[in-house]
Amino acid sequence: MAADEHNEDGQADADNLVVLSKSARRRRTRARALATWGETAEQTRARRTALFKAQALACGFSRVGVARAQALPQAQAHLEAWLAAGHHGTMTWLADDVARRCDPLRVVPGAQSVVVLALDYDSAAPRTREVALQAEDRAWISRYAWGDDYHLVAEKRLKQLEIALTTALKPELGEHFRGPGGPIQPFKALRDLRWMVDHGPMLEREWAVRAGLGWRGKHTLVVHPRHGSLFFLACLVTSIDLEPDAPIGDFCGSCTACLDACPTQAIVAPYIVDARRCISHTTIETLGEIPVQERQLVGDQVFGCDICQDVCPWNRFSQPGDPAFAPRPGLVAPRLDDLLALDADSFARQFAQNPVKRRGLAGLQDNARAVREQRSTLRKQ
Numbered sequence: 001m002a003a004d005e006h007n008e009d010g011q012a013d014a015d016n017l018v019v020l021s022k023s024a025r026r027r028r029t030r031a032r033a034l035a036t037w038g039e040t041a042e043q044t045r046a047r048r049t050a051l052f053k054a055q056a057l058a059c060g061f062s063r064v065g066v067a068r069a070q071a072l073p074q075a076q077a078h079l080e081a082w083l084a085a086g087h088h089g090t091m092t093w094l095a096d097d098v099a100r101r102c103d104p105l106r107v108v109p110g111a112q113s114v115v116v117l118a119l120d121y122d123s124a125a126p127r128t129r130e131v132a133l134q135a136e137d138r139a140w141i142s143r144y145a146w147g148d149d150y151h152l153v154a155e156k157r158l159k160q161l162e163i164a165l166t167t168a169l170k171p172e173l174g175e176h177f178r179g180p181g182g183p184i185q186p187f188k189a190l191r192d193l194r195w196m197v198d199h200g201p202m203l204e205r206e207w208a209v210r211a212g213l214g215w216r217g218k219h220t221l222v223v224h225p226r227h228g229s230l231f232f233l234a235c236l237v238t239s240i241d242l243e244p245d246a247p248i249g250d251f252c253g254s255c256t257a258c259l260d261a262c263p264t265q266a267i268v269a270p271y272i273v274d275a276r277r278c279i280s281h282t283t284i285e286t287l288g289e290i291p292v293q294e295r296q297l298v299g300d301q302v303f304g305c306d307i308c309q310d311v312c313p314w315n316r317f318s319q320p321g322d323p324a325f326a327p328r329p330g331l332v333a334p335r336l337d338d339l340l341a342l343d344a345d346s347f348a349r350q351f352a353q354n355p356v357k358r359r360g361l362a363g364l365q366d367n368a369r370a371v372r373e374q375r376s377t378l379r380k381q
């Protein structure tokens, strides 16, 4: 027996009656220090799922759910039919690379789990129809755009989450290690874990439903029985195996409040929105002035539209959300005079890191003028 095959006391390993070299002892000590030591595959999955969820909440997300990563052929068929009907309007990027958008394994090779994160944005401010907009010569900016831009907020938190997960999991996944459950792939943070907000190649709403964060309402947004629909979504795709959550079912029932309330009949059938008719698309995505023939239906909206969500009975249970989305001064039902008086500097100040910035000063004021002109036309009739 060679000297380096004895343990530190110069003895053979008494437990296993085998003699370990120094390097084998080091490997064994390292392995025993890992969280996976002695766990079954199910225990490892449960512990990592709890870690992902706890870290997501610690990074400021409101809720988190997990779905099994897999291709979504049915969702792809629906998306292709929706695109073929032209319902996406000018949002041509939605037609790019449809197969990739419907298959997380094309986003992260070897993906096993999709983690879906929700960020609540409601506030105690009134709903669209609770303000005398016309009488007070005010307009409406969509509720989601009253505070900070959710892309910026979510991206910052997703970066924090990635660092937290990488730090926590690297000791157990960062090396080639043959544990009790078989070989574990090395953890390569950037390749095996990818997150995205809504401009990434993922169908967030579909994943949110699969991850148990709500059901797809007839207005196509995700609705939760206790939190309503006023939340943003982000996804994180990972090759780490996590426990999926169960979907919660559809509770729209016989309700048609959103279809009935939509001024433009943009919800052309339950669960199908024609974006070309949707006021959000008209006031945010469409370049140039709102066509005169559409102004009556666009009504008081200068950026987005909340009507179908405001009438949804499930939003009665919605609570004020993340402080990052709390309304900035002057953005809840702004006065048309104030919007039309903005100049480049005041617009940049008021809408810094806010979604309305995307529309630009000229676009916002075009919309504000359209609202004013429409009101003036109605008064003359």
Ligand code: SF4
Residues within 6 Å of the ligand: 219, 261, 262, 263, 264, 265, 266, 267, 273, 277, 278, 279, 280, 305, 306, 307, 308, 309
């Ligand atoms: S956002 Fe407004 S226009 Fe679009 S579907 Fe909802 S109610 Fe209709």
Ligand code: SF4
Residues within 6 Å of the ligand: 217, 218, 219, 223, 251, 252, 253, 255, 256, 257, 258, 259, 308, 311, 312, 313, 314
């Ligand atoms: S308004 Fe009614 S039909 Fe529309 S999403 Fe809400 S519950 Fe469903």
